[in-house]
Amino acid sequence: MAAPHGQQGWRPIAERRQPPAAGWPPDDNNGSGNNDDDNGRSSSEAAGASGSRTKRAQVKNACVNCQRACKKCDSGRPCQRCVKYNLQDTCVDSKRKPRKKGVKRGPYKKRKKNDDGSSVAIPILQSDPGLDESDAGDSDADDSGSDTPLVQGHVASHARFPRLPLPLSHHPHPPVISVAPETPTTGLTAAFNSLATTSSSSMSNASATRFAPAQHYAGHVGQPGGYRAHAPAPLPFAHTPGTIRLPPIASFDQAHPRARPMPTSASSLAILTDVALSSHPSPHPTPPLTQQLPPVYPPYQAHPPHDPRSPQRPPPEDSEQLSLQLPDDARSRHTTTGESDLSTNYASSVDNDDTHDRDAAMESNIQRLSRRLRDTHLDQDSGSDVN
DNA sequence: GGATTCGGACGATCAACAAA
DNA sequence: TTGTTGATCGTCCGAATCCC
Numbered sequence: 001m002a003a004p005h006g007q008q009g010w011r012p013i014a015e016r017r018q019p020p021a022a023g024w025p026p027d028d029n030n031g032s033g034n035n036d037d038d039n040g041r042s043s044s045e046a047a048g049a050s051g052s053r054t055k056r057a058q059v060k061n062a063c064v065n066c067q068r069a070c071k072k073c074d075s076g077r078p079c080q081r082c083v084k085y086n087l088q089d090t091c092v093d094s095k096r097k098p099r100k101k102g103v104k105r106g107p108y109k110k111r112k113k114n115d116d117g118s119s120v121a122i123p124i125l126q127s128d129p130g131l132d133e134s135d136a137g138d139s140d141a142d143d144s145g146s147d148t149p150l151v152q153g154h155v156a157s158h159a160r161f162p163r164l165p166l167p168l169s170h171h172p173h174p175p176v177i178s179v180a181p182e183t184p185t186t187g188l189t190a191a192f193n194s195l196a197t198t199s200s201s202s203m204s205n206a207s208a209t210r211f212a213p214a215q216h217y218a219g220h221v222g223q224p225g226g227y228r229a230h231a232p233a234p235l236p237f238a239h240t241p242g243t244i245r246l247p248p249i250a251s252f253d254q255a256h257p258r259a260r261p262m263p264t265s266a267s268s269l270a271i272l273t274d275v276a277l278s279s280h281p282s283p284h285p286t287p288p289l290t291q292q293l294p295p296v297y298p299p300y301q302a303h304p305p306h307d308p309r310s311p312q313r314p315p316p317e318d319s320e321q322l323s324l325q326l327p328d329d330a331r332s333r334h335t336t337t338g339e340s341d342l343s344t345n346y347a348s349s350v351d352n353d354d355t356h357d358r359d360a361a362m363e364s365n366i367q368r369l370s371r372r373l374r375d376t377h378l379d380q381d382s383g384s385d386v387n
Numbered sequence: 388g389g390a391t392t393c394g395g396a397c398g399a400t401c402a403a404c405a406a407a
Numbered sequence: 408t409t410g411t412t413g414a415t416c417g418t419c420c421g422a423a424t425c426c427c
Contacts, residue, residue, distance in 0.1 A: 056397060058418045069391075072419055085390095099415060105403050108412055391425065397418080404412075 067094045 059073050065087045066073035073079045078091035 056419080059396060060399085060417095062418060067418080070419055071392075094417090097416075101402070103414065104401075105413065155402050321400065389425105389427090392423080394420105394422095395415080396420080399417080400415085401414100402414090405410085 061093045061096070063091045064094045065090055 059075050063077065063079050063082060065082050065085070066079060069081075071081055073081060077093070078088035082088055082091035136156035
């Protein structure tokens, strides 16, 4: 984990660019000779002896291996790092997803002319007195009244594209991040919304009102096409055998401490269920969820993601899970629509039949969990005030 | 000790916006 | 039409952790 601010070892970013006294550079670049940026300068040089911070050089397009490892790449193919790890065969440019179009941006800061003719931006005052100036013109999660999505601004790439908790080579099945890519208009989300409201009743009102509909994630974590090769795109309520995967809420909360949109999704149901069950152990134990539900692989894949490092991966044995796959072209169809409305939902971008099949399966799971959750509450909370 | 994970800072790009 | 702004997407640093 990254050391949080204030912990030993943390340095300001600008300071981090300064080479430590010894052991520099660490990690992959250590002694590999590829510590030079594209301008031929070493990183320590680039850090700037003058004290003024210099830009961090980055390649236009990292190769897929470096991208996956979040490590420095170079413009050569194969790149130095791939050569070092004997990955020349797979050292190819990563694909960039096209930028979204039609995203509404709200009013800009008004520009005011200086005496010298130059213009300077001045912030637009917001009608909400609770917003300080730093919020003005800034799409924050608190600007819930705007037509901009709740989740805006920079979100750590790992929050947007969660990475695998273990090396792929250690996974008998690919882990799946569970984030709902559907909108509240679907039966699935509607069902979950009601459950979320119900199950959050024991929370404080403040917490409960922070529940946000699923589309607040839809433009980011739940958006098809936005997943790294090693971070499979999600299906609602997907899980791996042996464990239910939680959505990257912790990451999201760290990135947006003021905006905590609880994802109203099947994954949140999993969280709520886990919380409820852990705090209110049922007197009627049920089998583990993972024994009740078949493994679900991410959309666009008929098989688990292939890891070049572990060539032998058995195909999924349960054919039922394949019925939950999305058509191969769902992704491209979605990303080429150019829809400006982020509520354009994932489900609507795929065939209705597929959506219905998927929703039906998902709703079945939701309903099962809903019953469990409610039963648990009824068993344990009878007589207590859950309002 | 090397490999991997992962939070998050930082950079590049470009469409939306505002002013000329 | 042109310059500015800010959202989006990508790179990769570096600490923590894993694993041989």
